Amino acid sequence: DQQVKQNSPSLSVQEGRISILNCDYTNSMFDYFLWYKKYPAEGPTFLISISSIKDKNEDGRFTVFLNKSAKHLSLHIVPSQPGDSAVYFCAASARGSNYQLIWGAGTKLIIKP
């Protein structure tokens, strides 16, 4: 059973609008969450993270929101740009599990001009 779920395999958004990528998790022990971005033929690159002691973390156009009661996090990209077209992975870890990041299956974001 997947502990980290990204239920939307793909998402299409108009350039300039807001992109919202969602991620749900089942393990209440997770205390650190990360988003990675992956272009074709490249490895994933770290984008933004959030600790469970926060409910929001912002970095430029990217904001991650964490709703612990709902076990849900989301990544907001605003405004969306063509270069944001990529696959976005959500990952989570629990204190004490160290390097055991648990990954979602990814959401392919397509930014339409």
Next chain:
Amino acid sequence: ETGVTQTPRHLVMGMTNKKSLKCEQHLGHNAMYWYKQSAKKPLELMFVYNFKEQTENNSVPSRFSPECPNSSHLFLHLHTLQPEDSALYLCASSQDPSGGSGELFFGEGSRLTVL
């Protein structure tokens, strides 16, 4: 010079072949990882090396054999693979897996096709 380099980028092999994937990191990190990415599936952690010592083996079949001669190099030796082993194999490194941020630095991956 990129942070994490993987070779070869593409590999096609028969089920009876023996081949190896190579990973090198130039970031001074202490931990290195092998991940498997199959289409539309989450990344699967295969092996973790921390300070050259294997600290994790996630029930990976013995036809995959890792080797970490030093903290900068990581190999994945492949032998008698099955077609279902075809996937993208990603190498990653991090500064320190214990209590760290979890941020990983990935290579570009080795696309493996088993015929």
